[in-house]
Amino acid sequence: MAEDTLFDKILRKDISADIVHEDDDVLAFRDINPQAPTHVLVIPKQKLESFADLAEADPEAVGRYMGAVARVARQLGLEERGYRIVFNTGPEAQQSVQYIHAHILGGRQLTWPPG
Ligand code: 5GP
Numbered sequence: 565m566a567e568d569t570l571f572d573k574i575l576r577k578d579i580s581a582d583i584v585h586e587d588d589d590v591l592a593f594r595d596i597n598p599q600a601p602t603h604v605l606v607i608p609k610q611k612l613e614s615f616a617d618l619a620e621a622d623p624e625a626v627g628r629y630m631g632a633v634a635r636v637a638r639q640l641g642l643e644e645r646g647y648r649i650v651f652n653t654g655p656e657a658q659q660s661v662q663y664i665h666a667h668i669l670g671g672r673q674l675t676w677p678p679g
Contacts, residue, residue, distance in 0.1 A: 601671030642670035
């Protein structure tokens, strides 16, 4: 059985978070340790452990998730200046919470390559 992660607890409201958006499909909340002026995490309510699981996921659910990420970025006012979406996936990417989450990063000049 999948581990009960921090983000499961945030989704159940067992742990508080600064929620910026919630609908039937996703929950979006501010990262506790922001790496940019705007740093928001978006999780699907239907749990997957990592981005890799999208390979087998229902394409409609994947589409709803991705659309929601884009709408949250728009709602945050990031569209004009630009933003970055990051899915840390697995150990070498230093995924620390085993519940898929899109990082939305924006509000400053981002550099490339990432670390
Ligand atoms: P990962 O490293 O797995 O890609 O991202 C996990 C993110 O969760 C990190 O950016 C980290 O700062 C964030 N995080 C860890 N603990 C908490 C918490 O209790 N609340 C919130 N809102 N974010 C957290």
